[in-house]
Amino acid sequence: MLLFHCLWKGALQKISCHFCAVMGKLQSKLKHSTYKYSRPDGIIEERIQTKTLQEYSPAHADSVFVVAALNSELCISGGKDKTVVAYNWKTGNVVKRFKGHEREITKLACIPRSSQFFSASRDRMVMMWDLHGSSQPRQQLAGHDMVVTGLAVSPDLTQLCTGSRDNTLLLWDVGTGQCVEKACISRNLVTHLCWVPKEPYILQTSEDKSIRLWDIRGLQVAHVFPPKQHIQTYCEVSVDGHKCVSCSSGFGGEGCEATLWDLRQTRNRICEYKGHCHTVASCVFLPKTLALMPMIATSSHDSMVKIWNQDTGACLFTLSLDGSGPLTSLAVGDTSSLLCASFNRGIHLLRVDHSRGLELQEVATF
Known part of the structure; x- marks a missing residue:
């Protein structure tokens, strides 16, 4: 028994x-068929996604690491398959494929409404491409000893700044393809670069948890913001150049935040946006035409995109992209659209809707 x-x-x-x-x-x-809505009063509602999801042919054969908007219809993206793809997200068509890198694409930089853009790769190379030209790179810039992890192009497309895990920043003359300035700081493992609009400054995040403001006139550090507790993964500057936002690595809710900074004379921390569970990989300012109030969007390795009230730090909306894996990159598409890159499901087209209050919907993948 x-x-x-x-x-x-x-x-x-x-x-x-x-x-x-x-x-x-x-x-x-x-x-997989639901999304979460965070109301201003703090209550989180789970709603069924009723809008039909359009699934276009994938732009890439593997994980996508970065996406950027060229104009109101075209985006460029790159990832593990070593290919840069120009894609029309409104028609679902690949416009052009650019091949030349020997390893996966890490960063892209472009000037909106310009046909020219740059790509960086783990092969330590930076390449310049033209959407209306050949599928071969117009320029190949070699100068770093390790993977290139930062790209920032000046608004007039005459200068390019590159950063790397080799602790260096290089400033290039785009016309000649020559490196004109070089700076190196110990342990400054660059994670991202962006150009401050209408100013001779570049903002940079690093694995040493610092955020630096560089003066391109001599490529010297002009200011270092108070260090954070976690690696700073990404940064973005507002269109008016008055504010910037950075985001942090983390796990289990520790770190995992975005931080708003004053870029003017005080250069202090203004606000923090906490609510993600894992590393925040990307953050963007939402344009005034898209937002009813100043808002910021973030994407994270927790498969969630969040929209925040820029002034108060309140989470206004949370969209869970189930099955996507870590979200790697976020870009503003047009007056109502966001583009979000992911490990498992390519690129997600998201639509901001104000018809029933603020909502963020996934409308297509490609």
């Missing part, structure tokens, strides 16, 4: 485990 009791107990445990596994899979499938 004792032996029978043990065997029966073991069988029940197996059935229980199998039932839980099946339920886990079922819950995962059900969750």
